Structure formats: C-alpha cells, structure tokens
Amino acid sequence: MKKLCYKTLKEQGYDGYLLEDAPERVLQFGEGNFLRAFVDYWFDLLNERVGFNGKVVLCQPIGSGMADMINEQEGLYTLFLRGFEDGKKVNDKRVISSVSRCLNPYENYQAVLDCAKNPDLRYITCNTTEAGIVYDPSCKFEDVPASSYPGKLTQFLYERFKNFGTEKGKGFVILSCELIDDNGKELEKCVLSYIDQWDLGDEFKTWVKEENIFCSTLVDRIVTGYPRNEAKQICEELGYEDNLIDTGEVFGFWVIEGPDSLKEELPFEKAGLPVIICKDHKPYKQRKVRILNGAHTSFVLGAYLAGQDIVRDCMNDDVISGFMNKTIYDEIIPTLTLPEEELKEFAAAVKERFNNPFVDHALLAISLNSTSKWKARVMPSLKGYVDKFGKIPTCISASLAFYIQFYTGKRLEENALIGVRKDNEYEIKDDRYVLEFFDAHKDDSAADIAKAVLSNTDFWGEDLTQITGLLDDVTKDLITAREKGTYEVMKECL
Structure with a gap:
C-alpha cells in the first residue's frame, strides 16, 4: 500500500480540496494530535472557503517528535471528526493539506530561525502543554535551541527583529492555545523576562511590545488522536498508508482575544467557522x-x-x-x-x-x-x-x-x-x-x-x-x- 502524499492522491483521482503550494504564513510550535485536529483544520478550511492561501510550517517542540513522519507524507494527514450533531451521528473525513513541513530544532535550529526571514510569515500558534509557558532562567540566548518554549520564541522574535526590525507590519500575531489562564499574556511576560535577562536591548523590547500581538485564546475540542485499534482497517478503506491519522469530536470552538483588525486578517467569520475574535475571551x-x-x-x-x-x-x-x-x-x-x-x-x-x-x-x-x-x-x-x-x-x-x-x-x-x-x-x-x-x-x-x-x-x-x-x-x-x-x-x- 502506498504512503499518503500528493502523488498518491492524484493517482487515486482524489477530488477533495487540496492546497499543494502556498506561502508559509503560519509557524506552529507543536505538531501533536490536538493542533493538527484544531488549528491546522481551521486554517485548512480558511484556505478553501475564503482563499487565505497560507501554509503552516510546524516546529517540533521537544527532542522526540513526529517531524520525519510528517515530512514523509508531505504534511498530509487524514482527519476524522466524529460524534453527534443536530441529533445525527456524524463521521466526517477530510485530508488536511494546510501543513507544509515539520522542522526539528534539535537537529537543525537554523532552519527554524530561517523562517524569520520569510516576509509572508505573520502568525505563530502554539500548544506546548500547560507546562510549556514557563520562564526558566537557566535558558541562555546562545542555547541551540533554548530549552523552554518562551526562550525559543524570544530567539525567533530577535531573528525577525534583526531582519525586519525597522519595517512596520512585520511583527507577529501570536495565538497561544495552552490550557492556562491568560495564556497569551503569560507568554508575553516570559518573553519580556528573557529580553531583560539576555540584555537584548530596549529597541527590541519596544518592537516586541508594539509590533506583536500576544493573543490569549480559548480552545474547545476533544481530540482522541491516532485510532490505534482502527488504523489498519481505516487505511485499507482509504487505499493508502497514513501514519498520521487523527480523530476528534465534531464540536469545535476557538475564541481569540485581540483587536477588531484581526477579523479582516483572519476572516474566520466570513468563512462561516466557529472561531470568534473578541476583546475579552473570559x-x-x-x-x-x-x-x-x-x-x-x-x-x-x-x-x-x-x-x-x-x-x-x-x-x-x-x-x-x-x-x-x-x-x-x-x-x-x-x-x-x-x-x-x-x-x-x-x-x-x-x-x-x-x-x-x-x-x-x-x-x-x-x-x-x-x-x-x-x-x-x-x-x-x-x-x-x-x-x-x-x-x-x-x-x-x-x-x-x-x-x-x-x-x-x-x-x-x-x-x-x-x-x-x-x-x-x-x-x-x-x-x-x-x-x-x-x-x-x-x-x-x-x-x-x-x-x-x-x-x-x-x-x-x-x-x-x-x-x-x-x-x-x-x-x-x-x-x-x-x-x-x-x-x-x-x-x-x-
């Protein structure tokens, strides 16, 4: 059985939505089941429904991860959303094509930093678990990479600043999905602490504050992940080998706390998606x-x-x-x-x-x-x-x-x-x-x-x-x- 990739789908005559080529507009720290069934799913629908025309480049947040597996399948995976909706049993299948590739910062951190040179990159998403948004003073700016996620993000933002620091509009919209209160605000606090600790300068600190939007968000979807007991049968029915099958419930809801201007940048409402941008997510x-x-x-x-x-x-x-x-x-x-x-x-x-x-x-x-x-x-x-x-x-x-x-x-x-x-x-x-x-x-x-x-x-x-x-x-x-x-x-x- 052939592995899932664009060529395999073409050979099968697949007629579902696919976006093979598009600029990388989103950097995502995290490549696990939840983000792929939630954030990457919403961006896939945004591409299809309103022509967002953006790919998500993933960054593996810890040493052991799924980068190789994701790249072998050219970022493609099959997502099943299952449950009850309006009193009816639902089992929806969709091949997700919003992901471009996955980077392993522990093997090639420069490849991650090089993403900061991409003028199309505008959004950063993350879900590094509740323990991920932590200020660890043992992190050093010279670390390759910093061990904490906020440390890595600070390094990445500094690389962006070096390349575009004097240019307006080249900061990021940062969408934090960790399950802690005020996740965006807490992430910003950690970044500012690293700027002080690493003595990266007031000019950079001002740029971080004025050109970047740290959004606190609420995420809501139960993601059941890789269906280990069903995977073999599902692949036989699909006609291809997919080692990244993901499953979750049909219900999904995302609340992003941010300025009204984001509604134009991220037209989730126009796409008819249950994603709300508002001034207060609480x-x-x-x-x-x-x-x-x-x-x-x-x-x-x-x-x-x-x-x-x-x-x-x-x-x-x-x-x-x-x-x-x-x-x-x-x-x-x-x-x-x-x-x-x-x-x-x-x-x-x-x-x-x-x-x-x-x-x-x-x-x-x-x-x-x-x-x-x-x-x-x-x-x-x-x-x-x-x-x-x-x-x-x-x-x-x-x-x-x-x-x-x-x-x-x-x-x-x-x-x-x-x-x-x-x-x-x-x-x-x-x-x-x-x-x-x-x-x-x-x-x-x-x-x-x-x-x-x-x-x-x-x-x-x-x-x-x-x-x-x-x-x-x-x-x-x-x-x-x-x-x-x-x-x-x-x-x-x-």
Whole structure:
C-alpha cells in the first residue's frame, strides 16, 4: 500500500480540496494530535472557503517528535471528526493539506530561525502543554535551541527583529492555545523576562511590545488522536498508508482575544467557522468551565457510585441526564453573563458531546483530582446562585455530597485511597494531603465528615459552612446517599 502524499492522491483521482503550494504564513510550535485536529483544520478550511492561501510550517517542540513522519507524507494527514450533531451521528473525513513541513530544532535550529526571514510569515500558534509557558532562567540566548518554549520564541522574535526590525507590519500575531489562564499574556511576560535577562536591548523590547500581538485564546475540542485499534482497517478503506491519522469530536470552538483588525486578517467569520475574535475571551472561558467541565464534575461521582462507568451511558439514563440538565439550566446558566440563548445553545451542544458514540469517556478518568476541579468548576456557580437567589442550589449541593461519598475510602495506599462500589474496589486519586484527610475521617458520621470537609479552608480557600443552609443540605443528601444510594439523591433533586 502506498504512503499518503500528493502523488498518491492524484493517482487515486482524489477530488477533495487540496492546497499543494502556498506561502508559509503560519509557524506552529507543536505538531501533536490536538493542533493538527484544531488549528491546522481551521486554517485548512480558511484556505478553501475564503482563499487565505497560507501554509503552516510546524516546529517540533521537544527532542522526540513526529517531524520525519510528517515530512514523509508531505504534511498530509487524514482527519476524522466524529460524534453527534443536530441529533445525527456524524463521521466526517477530510485530508488536511494546510501543513507544509515539520522542522526539528534539535537537529537543525537554523532552519527554524530561517523562517524569520520569510516576509509572508505573520502568525505563530502554539500548544506546548500547560507546562510549556514557563520562564526558566537557566535558558541562555546562545542555547541551540533554548530549552523552554518562551526562550525559543524570544530567539525567533530577535531573528525577525534583526531582519525586519525597522519595517512596520512585520511583527507577529501570536495565538497561544495552552490550557492556562491568560495564556497569551503569560507568554508575553516570559518573553519580556528573557529580553531583560539576555540584555537584548530596549529597541527590541519596544518592537516586541508594539509590533506583536500576544493573543490569549480559548480552545474547545476533544481530540482522541491516532485510532490505534482502527488504523489498519481505516487505511485499507482509504487505499493508502497514513501514519498520521487523527480523530476528534465534531464540536469545535476557538475564541481569540485581540483587536477588531484581526477579523479582516483572519476572516474566520466570513468563512462561516466557529472561531470568534473578541476583546475579552473570559466570558467564553467561564461558559466552558462552568457548563461543560462543571457538569462533568457535578454528576460523574454520583453516577459512578450509582453503577455507571462511561459518560455516554449516563446520557441514556433519564434520572442522571435529568439531574445534569437541571444542574446546567436551572443552577449554572442563571449565574453566567453571556446572553441566555448563547448559553442554552452551548448547553445543548454539551449534551450531544457527552453522547458521542465514538468516545468512551470513563467516569473514573474524570474523577481525578476532583477537589481542585470542584473548587474551580462548580464552587463559583454555587456562590453565584446563592448571591443571586438567596438560597442553596439543590443539584450543586448534592454534587458536594456525591464528592464526599465518593472520597470516603476504606484504606490508604501509596498512590490512591481505595473506595468500594458495591463489591468492587476503585481508586481515588488526588493530592496526598486530600487523601490523608479523607482517610482520617473515613469512620465519621455523615454530619461530622460533611462539616469537616466544608470547613476545610485548604480545600476551598474559605469555610463553606459560612454559606447559610449549605451544611444542612449536604448532610441530608449524604445521609440519603449512604442509606439509599446516590441515584436516589438524584431522583429527589428532580
């Protein structure tokens, strides 16, 4: 079987969209599954729909990566987007041709720096994981390359400045996709720190600030990556060997915080794509964290104790899905600032995403580190609801009882607290101090452990027993969960 490349597709008579030749307008730090199923996909559609006419040159961010594999396939790969959309099962296939090549900075860093001489290059995208945007003072300007991503970016920007520093409009629009708050602003801080540390001069520093736009962004798509168990069969059906097959959910949404001028430069809206350029991305981030992630955290622990194992099956249970819907529509949405219709549309998409027939999302996987997750994802909705309505939200308080019941283990081991569901043991994984706390309180009465948990300021940053009525409601739900099960609590909430 022939390997995927432009020649192979021509020989097959492939009639889908392909852009074989175009200037490299985007430099991307990261060549993994997520960026290829998200950023490179959007640029591919931008090329097809509005003639953006730009290629993405990838830079492998760490020593071991996929540069050779990508170059062997001339940047081409097949992307499958799968799931539910408007109530219908979807399995869309597209050959992505927006990628030109992939560079390995650890083998040839000069090839990366040479991209800075390209006058067509305008955009830099990145997803170097949450740990990627870090200022590491051990990095030196002479390193080939700097070990940290912000260090590499500073080196690259300096190379650009040397070539075009006096010319207006040759800075970059930098689109940071890492999953940290204010990712663009944090990346800019790191770059400015390196400029000071490396003594690169005020003129360069001014150019970085005035000629470059560091955009914070919100990314939203579950990417399931290379379908290892299906790959052989898929290649047989495609008629070519593709070692870079990528898979993700149909839903995708990208919010870019930047000036209105970017809407002309990056005409995603004109192309009809779910990519929003706005002055503040935070309301959209709040929507995602509170509705999508908050819904997960609110119901999965109770659903697991009720006998479920994956998210999709929960959506087919009227009680559990009803509990989730009430949490979202009655208790979370009223606390958010975006227009209600937008919030309801997003909520409807969330349920379709949870019902994705191609993704077996394990409840135990979602349960990891539920303490910090509940604080970040659910607690703001609890407090917002109390502030607005002056009473305790029924489902959110029940989710706190589910959390306590799930974390009530029977013994502490080296890496986990061991809980029991019916006759089967399960692992509770969280920070060690959290597990030790619950192990110390495993024999407490419902009232005692509820009070101990809610008043633990190390968990929540405040004493939740000070919220009038919360301790009573959580204790009541915890007693019911212990005596009749979490499923019964959900029923009572409805």
